[in-house]
Amino acid sequence: DAKTTQPTSMDCAEGRAANLPCNHSTISGNEYVYWYRQIHSQGPQYIIHGLKNNETNEMASLIITEDRKSSTLILPHATLRDTAVYYCIVRVHGSGNTGKLIFGQGTTLQVKP
């Protein structure tokens, strides 16, 4: 799987948008971008994924650059409960692939009052 790089930590004011960047410059054409988060002492939680189009769900938006070498996860109105480690992962879909997630160190997002 392609390697991703993320900032180690970020702060965000409560109620403001949190924009978490991720670089994946060696991503292959059949690799998707996934985001998970891990709140302290809990298992990781799926947030969103995409291939090349921007995606939005009830939790977040995912913006993928046209060359697919980077992406940004956007939490539109961050709350204190969004404080967590956010992982950006690229993985291949389809039969014959295990779909295992390779976690890096992630970005620790601290939402402050």
Place this chain on the structure above:
Amino acid sequence: GAGVSQSPSNKVTEKGKDVELRCDPISGHTALYWYRQSLGQGLEFLIYFQGNSAPDKSGLPSDRFSAERTGGSVSTLTIQRTQQEDSAVYLCASSLFEGIEAFFGQGTRLTVV
């Protein structure tokens, strides 16, 4: 069940003893993954099951570690002759099939004393 269930939630064992950790995946999920997370570290992939077979065991750290899955459902991770470096949170995840979003349990915190 409603989510991935792991038991026990906490386990303290003496060095040299064997331990078994259990994972009940979401009903109908064919793919099952085991990860571990040492204190302050990222998630480390251990093993992947598709049904009852394990096509990817590449993350098992030594031959003291083994896992099985029966009936395409419950999985057990066994650690023989535990060592202090085995202390970690062991996380299980399942997905409907390989390659799509995985749902994680809350983990088993293993402490070897």
